[in-house]
Amino acid sequence: EVTRKEFLREMTSTVPLSLGAMTSQHKVIKHLERQKLKSTFLSSSVQILLLFHAPFSAKGFLYFDCHKMGEKSFIRKDYGIECWSEKWNTFLPFAIILVFGFALMLPLVLGGIVYLKRNDLYQPAVLQEIGFLYGRYNVGSEGWEIVELIRKLMLTGLLVYLPAMSRTAASVMVCVWAVALLNYYEPHKNRNIFWLCNLSYLMTTCKYLATTFEQPRNDGGELEDERGARTMGYLLISMDVAVFVGVMYCVVRVFYDSRHTQRGDTQSHDNYNLLVRTRSKGKNTRGGRAR
Numbered sequence: 623e624v625t626r627k628e629f630l631r632e633m634t635s636t637v638p639l640s641l642g643a644m645t646s647q648h649k650v651i652k653h654l655e656r657q658k659l660k661s662t663f664l665s666s667s668v669q670i671l672l673l674f675h676a677p678f679s680a681k682g683f684l685y686f687d688c689h690k691m692g693e694k695s696f697i698r699k700d701y702g703i704e705c706w707s708e709k710w711n712t713f714l715p716f717a718i719i720l721v722f723g724f725a726l727m728l729p730l731v732l733g734g735i736v737y738l739k740r741n742d743l744y745q746p747a748v749l750q751e752i753g754f755l756y757g758r759y760n761v762g763s764e765g766w767e768i769v770e771l772i773r774k775l776m777l778t779g780l781l782v783y784l785p786a787m788s789r790t791a792a793s794v795m796v797c798v799w800a801v802a803l804l805n806y807y808e809p810h811k812n813r814n815i816f817w818l819c820n821l822s823y824l825m826t827t828c829k830y831l832a833t834t835f836e837q838p839r840n841d842g843g844e845l846e847d848e849r850g851a852r853t854m855g856y857l858l859i860s861m862d863v864a865v866f867v868g869v870m871y872c873v874v875r876v877f878y879d880s881r882h883t884q885r886g887d888t889q890s891h892d893n894y895n896l897l898v899r900t901r902s903k904g905k906n907t908r909g910g911r912a913r
Contacts, residue, residue: 657750665754671728672767676774679725683779685717698782725775733768740764763809773800777826790833797827814875818868825861832858 688695688705695705703710735752742748743756743764756764776796781789801823810816832854 661750661754664751668732668754672771675725675728675771676778678720679775680778682717682720682725683782685713686721687782725779729768729771729775732771733765736765736768758811758815759809760807760811763807766807766809769800769803790830793830794827794834797823797830801827812876814872818865818872821868822865825865828861829858 684699685697687698689698689701697703697705697710732755736743736755739748739752749757755767759766773796777793781792781796784792801820804816804819804823808816810819835854
């Protein structure tokens with residue numbers, strides 16, 4: 623692949639340049655290099671934030687998930703911390719910053735950027751700046767990354783504020799909504815990734831549905847049907863294995879398609895060079911005969 627720097631050098635190498643033109647060319651090359659570096663830094667930073675968004679957001683939301691026991695309330699994830707106590711108030715500012723400054727702010731900022739630039743998303747300057755957010759999605763589905771963020775945010779954090787009896791039902795509704803949107807818009811350009819996301823969404827829906835089948839227990843708190851509980855455990859594990867196998871298949875297929883495309887581009891480039899040399903040789907031969 624020819625870089626911008628090589629392209630500019632090839633375009634200007636056969637033309638004698640004045641000092642002013644050479645200075646302008648140098649400035650253009652430096653500007654393109656700075657823009658590329660800026661785009662790479664921005665893309666890497668946002669990708670890291672997207673990677674840690676779901677687990678960090680869950681920590682922030684769970685800090686406010688209090689379980690009332692008698693006259694006191696305790697954090698459901700750590701019953702050693704009493705809600706609204708001095709110890710709880712000590713870390714409250716960090717939890718508020720994590721929830722409002724990161725968990726909720728990131729999808730709002732990214733969604734606002736895509737919305738404000740919705741008419742110029744495929745302009746070269748915009749594409750180079752924020753194209754990493756929607757480059758792998760089809761036209762019309764550029765905001766799918768924000769939809770994915772909202773889905774994870776709801777499943778890992780926001781649902782903890784619902785009553786315990788309705789959380790599973792709400793989770794199933796969110797998963798069904800996500801599956802419906804995925805198959806309606808079909809946002810992914812790569813069909814393998816699209817079917818992998820379908821598999822992942824369906825397995826997540828099945829897991830939440832499985833939690834609705836609560837196993838009966840006796841007076842001692844032991845399961846009455848241990849065989850059924852074991853079977854359910856094997857079923858849940860098989861779902862994770864199915865998704866893992868799908869991920870490995872997609873990774874191998876992407877590498878294979880990339881190598882195949884690269885070989886095709888190399889062959890096309892060689893054929894083009896051979897055609898240019900053949901035409902140049904033919905022109906030189908005709909020129910020699912004319913002399």
